[in-house]
Amino acid sequence: MTAIKHALQRDIFTPNDERLLSIVNVCKAGKKKKNCFLCATVTTERPVQVNVVKVKKSDKGDFYKRQTAWALRDLAVVDAKDANKENPEFDLHFEKVYKWVASSTAEKNTFISCIWKLNQRYLRKKIEFVNVSSQLLEESVPSGENQSVTGGDEESLDEYQELNAREEQDIEIMMDGCEYAISNAEAFAEKLSSELQVLDGANIQSIMASEKQVNILMQLLDEALKEVDEIEHKLSSYEEMLQSVKEQMDHISQSNDLIQLSNTNNMKLLEEIEFLVNYLDLSKGHIKALTDGDLSSSKGIEACTNAAEALLQCMNVALRPGHDELQAVQQQQQQFKDLREQFARRLANHLNNVFVQQFTQTLTLHYRRASYHSVSGHDQSSTLAQHSAELTLPKHLPFHRDLLRYAKLMEWLKNTDREKYEGLNKNYVDYISRLYEREIKEFFEVAKIKMTGTSKEGKKFATLPRKESAVKQDLESLHGSSGKLTGSTSSLNKLSVQGSGNRRSQSSSLLDMGNMSASDLDVADRTKFDKIFEQVLSELEPLCLAEQDFISKFFKLQQNPALPGSVTADSTDIDGGPLSRQHNLLGDRHSVPSEKEETGVIRSMMIKVFRCIEPELNNLISLGDKIDSFNSLYMLVKMSHHVWTAENVDPASFLSTTLGNVLVTVKRNFDKCILNQVKQMEEVKISKKSKVGILPFVSGFEEFAELAESIFRNAERRGDLDKAYTKLIRAVYNNVEKVANESQKTPRDVVMMENFHHIFSTLSRLKIACLETERREAKHKYTEHLQSYVIYSLGQPLEKLNHFFEGIEARVAQGIREEEVSYQLAFNKQELRKVIKEYPGKEVKKGLDNLYKKVDKHLCEEENLLQVMWHSMQDEFIRQYKHFEGLIARCYPGSGITMEFTIQDILEYFSSIAQSH
Numbered sequence: 001m002t003a004i005k006h007a008l009q010r011d012i013f014t015p016n017d018e019r020l021l022s023i024v025n026v027c028k029a030g031k032k033k034k035n036c037f038l039c040a041t042v043t044t045e046r047p048v049q050v051n052v053v054k055v056k057k058s059d060k061g062d063f064y065k066r067q068t069a070w071a072l073r074d075l076a077v078v079d080a081k082d083a084n085k086e087n088p089e090f091d092l093h094f095e096k097v098y099k100w101v102a103s104s105t106a107e108k109n110t111f112i113s114c115i116w117k118l119n120q121r122y123l124r125k126k127i128e129f130v131n132v133s134s135q136l137l138e139e140s141v142p143s144g145e146n147q148s149v150t151g152g153d154e155e156s157l158d159e160y161q162e163l164n165a166r167e168e169q170d171i172e173i174m175m176d177g178c179e180y181a182i183s184n185a186e187a188f189a190e191k192l193s194s195e196l197q198v199l200d201g202a203n204i205q206s207i208m209a210s211e212k213q214v215n216i217l218m219q220l221l222d223e224a225l226k227e228v229d230e231i232e233h234k235l236s237s238y239e240e241m242l243q244s245v246k247e248q249m250d251h252i253s254q255s256n257d258l259i260q261l262s263n264t265n266n267m268k269l270l271e272e273i274e275f276l277v278n279y280l281d282l283s284k285g286h287i288k289a290l291t292d293g294d295l296s297s298s299k300g301i302e303a304c305t306n307a308a309e310a311l312l313q314c315m316n317v318a319l320r321p322g323h324d325e326l327q328a329v330q331q332q333q334q335q336f337k338d339l340r341e342q343f344a345r346r347l348a349n350h351l352n353n354v355f356v357q358q359f360t361q362t363l364t365l366h367y368r369r370a371s372y373h374s375v376s377g378h379d380q381s382s383t384l385a386q387h388s389a390e391l392t393l394p395k396h397l398p399f400h401r402d403l404l405r406y407a408k409l410m411e412w413l414k415n416t417d418r419e420k421y422e423g424l425n426k427n428y429v430d431y432i433s434r435l436y437e438r439e440i441k442e443f444f445e446v447a448k449i450k451m452t453g454t455s456k457e458g459k460k461f462a463t464l465p466r467k468e469s470a471v472k473q474d475l476e477s478l479h480g481s482s483g484k485l486t487g488s489t490s491s492l493n494k495l496s497v498q499g500s501g502n503r504r505s506q507s508s509s510l511l512d513m514g515n516m517s518a519s520d521l522d523v524a525d526r527t528k529f530d531k532i533f534e535q536v537l538s539e540l541e542p543l544c545l546a547e548q549d550f551i552s553k554f555f556k557l558q559q560n561p562a563l564p565g566s567v568t569a570d571s572t573d574i575d576g577g578p579l580s581r582q583h584n585l586l587g588d589r590h591s592v593p594s595e596k597e598e599t600g601v602i603r604s605m606m607i608k609v610f611r612c613i614e615p616e617l618n619n620l621i622s623l624g625d626k627i628d629s630f631n632s633l634y635m636l637v638k639m640s641h642h643v644w645t646a647e648n649v650d651p652a653s654f655l656s657t658t659l660g661n662v663l664v665t666v667k668r669n670f671d672k673c674i675l676n677q678v679k680q681m682e683e684v685k686i687s688k689k690s691k692v693g694i695l696p697f698v699s700g701f702e703e704f705a706e707l708a709e710s711i712f713r714n715a716e717r718r719g720d721l722d723k724a725y726t727k728l729i730r731a732v733y734n735n736v737e738k739v740a741n742e743s744q745k746t747p748r749d750v751v752m753m754e755n756f757h758h759i760f761s762t763l764s765r766l767k768i769a770c771l772e773t774e775r776r777e778a779k780h781k782y783t784e785h786l787q788s789y790v791i792y793s794l795g796q797p798l799e800k801l802n803h804f805f806e807g808i809e810a811r812v813a814q815g816i817r818e819e820e821v822s823y824q825l826a827f828n829k830q831e832l833r834k835v836i837k838e839y840p841g842k843e844v845k846k847g848l849d850n851l852y853k854k855v856d857k858h859l860c861e862e863e864n865l866l867q868v869m870w871h872s873m874q875d876e877f878i879r880q881y882k883h884f885e886g887l888i889a890r891c892y893p894g895s896g897i898t899m900e901f902t903i904q905d906i907l908e909y910f911s912s913i914a915q916s917h
Contacts, residue, residue, distance in 0.1 A: 001025070001107075008039065008055060012066050017044045018051070022114035024107040029089060029099035036067070038100065040114045042122070050118045052092070070094050073123055078112060079130040109136055272320070279317045280332050282339075286310045290343040295350045301405050304343075308412040311339055315416075344417040347409055351424055355431045358399050362435055391450060391532065393443050393539045400550040411556040425555060429608045432547075437612045440540075444616040447536050448623055451529055526707075529624055530634040536620065537642045537659075544610060544655040551605055557598040599652065606654030617662045625669045630704075632670040633711045633721075639663045640717040667720065674724045677704070678731040686739055692746040693860030695739055698755050701732050702762045709766055722770040729774045732759065749789035750858045756782040790869070790876045793851060798844070798880075804835045805887055812891075821891040829895050832888070841901040845909045848877075852913050867914065874910040878903055 001023065009020045022040040027033050036056040043049045050072040055064050070092075077093035086105040090112065092098045102108035112129070113136045119127050129137060286307035293307065294300030315336050323329050414421045551557065624631040643663050646656035681697040705725070712721045736759075740751035756778045763775035808821055821827050855869055881903060888897055901909075 004037070008037070008064060012055060012064060013039075013041055013053075018042065019044060021118070022111050024111035025103040026100040029101050035103075037064075038111065040072075040111065040118060042118070048122055050122050052115075072115070072118060073125060075115070075119075075127055077128045077130060078115060078132065080108070080112060080132045083131045083133045109133075112136055272323075275320075276323070276326075276329065280314055280329065282307075282310060282314055282336070287339065290339050295347065295406075298405060301409070304347075305408045305412075308343060308409060311336060311343075312412060312416065315340070340416050344413055344420050347406075347413060348420040348424055351403075351406060351410075352427055354403065355428055359431045359435055362438070391443070391446055391535050391539070393543050394439055395543075395546075397546070400546070400554075403554055404550070407554050407556065410554055414556055421555075425605070429605050433609045433611060436547075436609055440610070440612050440616060443539070444536070444620055447532055447620060450532050451620075451623060451627060453525075453528075526628065526630060526634065529627065529631050530638070530711075533620075533624065533631075533635055534638050536617075537638060540613060540617075541642060541646070541655060544606070544613075544658075545649070547609060548602060548606055548654060551602055551609075555601075555605075557602050603652070603654055603657075610654065610658070614658050614661060617658075618665055621662065621666055621669065625673075629669075629673040629676060630707060632666060632673045633708055635666045636663075636670045636717055636720065637711050637715045639666045640715065644716045670720065670724070674727055677728060681731050681735045684735065684739065686743065687745075691858065691860060692739065692743050692751045693754065694758050695736060695751075695755055697732060697735060698758055701728055702758070704728065705762060705766055705768065709768070725768060725771055729759075729771055733774075733777075746858055747789065747792075749785040749792065752785040753782055753789060754860060756785070786869070786872060787876075790872045793855060794873055794876050794880065798839055798847070800835055801839055801884070802880075804832070805884055808887055808891055818887075818890045819893060822895070827891075829892060829897060832892065832897055836897065836900060839900065841905055841909075844901055844906075845913070848909050849913050849916075870910065870914055874906070877910075878906055881906060 005020060005023050008023065013020050018041040020039055020041050024038050025035060026038055027035050034056075036054055039053045039055055041051050041053055052070045052072060052075070053066060054068040056067045057063075058065050074094050075092060077091070079091040079093070081087045081089045081091070088102040088105050088108055090100055090102065090108055092100070102111070112132060115127075116129060116132075116137050119125055285303075289300075289303040289307035290311060293304040295304060315333070319329070324333075410421070410424070413424070621635055624635060639659060639662060643656065643659045646653060646659055650656060677697075677700070684695065684697055686692055686695075708721055708724075712718055715721075736752065736755045740748040740755075743751050760775060760778040760782055763771050763778060768775075804827070808827055811821055811824060811827065812818055816824070822829055851873070852870065855873075859869065881899065885899065888895075
């Protein structure tokens, strides 16, 4: 190890002006044994730098190279792993932890001891030594060769002092003056000794010569001491004089402090008074507006609004501690409360009067109409129809616009007096719901009259305007109660408007309408119904949206944020530091509802306001369904579209929910319509004396599909129609087979062929995507039964010939060879010739002609399949002819037997028969 140390010092550290103090042979823990050396070094130049250097042997030779160096000041922890047992492992914590395994525990201990001594000597840094024996951390204890070398090197480093430039120059001058010093050291030493003696003598003489000067200096010092004593005496007198001045200045300072404290208190008092005056003072103009302000004009409303906001601002001031104990503050707060209650009561009474006035105007209008019609003697149903010829609902925009002027005051009332606010809410809902109920019921009666088409029918559906006496009674009860409005709704009970009489949304003449054929209804009637129903929904939708928007703005209720264009109650910010939105002065009697709760309040109000919409819509839907069950298709599409539109605007709105509920009823009617069509198919009975032809429900399905495709084009509820299609087509298929099996006049194959051909043609023309599988099935059934009927029919004209060749095929199937069939007694050549002679050309043509007539009787004219059928029979007849010829050639080879007619003759027979008919 000593040789390695000298080699490392010579090759690596000496060129870098470093001295190697300790070395340890290590390898990394947990990896392959690649040895290296950790060296503790110090620099030879000051200031001394201490490093830990990792040296590794080069892969290309036997020399060592410097790999990594860490400054000792970066070392944080030295972990020896175990202080009691010998363990070669240790960790050095620099910027990260390095784990090492020494070649021996002694080397590890020597290295750690050297690190500890270098730290104590040069760094004085708190390096943490963990799991290290206390014996290693004693600097005076030697620890082997490395320790002795280390100590000696450090002492020699401390004793050595480098010459400065001047000392070097003096030595060189002296050496130049004594050139013989190198050859004769004794002579040089004697010369230096003599010169030193001369210098010592000169120094002694100089000291003796300066004694006189020292005495003079002592005298001067005595005189200076006397002067200092005199100065101290003067300073003492000055100090006594200044002591009185100090006392006076202290008194003045205390007086200044008291004056400053007084000024500070006065400033704070002034600030408090200004605060109370500025924020708890309500101007006379505001007080006058709150007590006597005009709530009818726009200027008066604006003045009252500003005064109410100022009052609220004063009541919301965050008082400082102790303010509420002041009598003036208490009186001012009581005045604010009195003003608040007085203005809230006045505002509530005025708004109630506004509600009554609007309702009175509407009732007066009805009264005038009732009076006019009672005098003129007009028919009431025709009068209603004339009045609402365009089927529109009255607009309440002017009424809403007038009330919205009070929106800020309603917000103020909501924040200050919850009881009166809720009373106004209830009163408004009660008034406006009765108004809407009258208008909406009349609107729906007009719609029903227009749907039925005649005023005679309208008498069964319309609810007429109330008689003059009833309206007059309403007006009297209204005016009698208008002066007692105090926020409650007890007086409103006298204003109940008698509802419409029991409606009958069906006449006896409509009970049998809406069957699958719908022969007594034309497209114009259904289009008319569709337009009326769309008009009804189009009128209701903006009415509900406008009322909901008004309720939100007027009553300052937060709507669902998903509602575009919704207006939330504006929060009035109060400028100034000492103000905050605290409701302690308002008497927090009512907690402010959350946004979700306010959305529920809007919904509840809308349900009460428009409580008659859903039942009226259900009645209208019931009437339309009874007029024509196919109207449910129109209603499903229209209602689905309006529900989809409403949900896009606000899924939780009253309009969306109400239309959704009505849509459920429409969907049930639609499903009921489909089930009725299926039931009618199952109940179809056919005549036993006439041919079947195209079944009524097959034609009905075609009509239904054409109508549905025109209605549901680009509709949102296409899936409902597809499901209905599936139910109907399966019922059609099942009942076609049922009728075909029960048919006695018309062969089963003809019934199946014609009806499935009609279904296939319908589905191919309409191109209904969800019925593509059924379309292919219809084509398959049509083709299958066409071929079956052709094969069955062609067996009759050549019956004996068919039986003969069937017998031959049976013998061949039993195992008899084809060329041996002619040796069978029943199938010899004579028997074959006999059978062939029975079917000459004339007989064949006659048989085909009879077959044509019979087929013509079986087929119906609607499908026009006779020529298709005849052509298929021709192909089948030729196929059979070729089959018979082949059997003759194989079973009777060389006999020269042939049929008495050729293929060309067959073509001529079929062509001439078709042309003759």
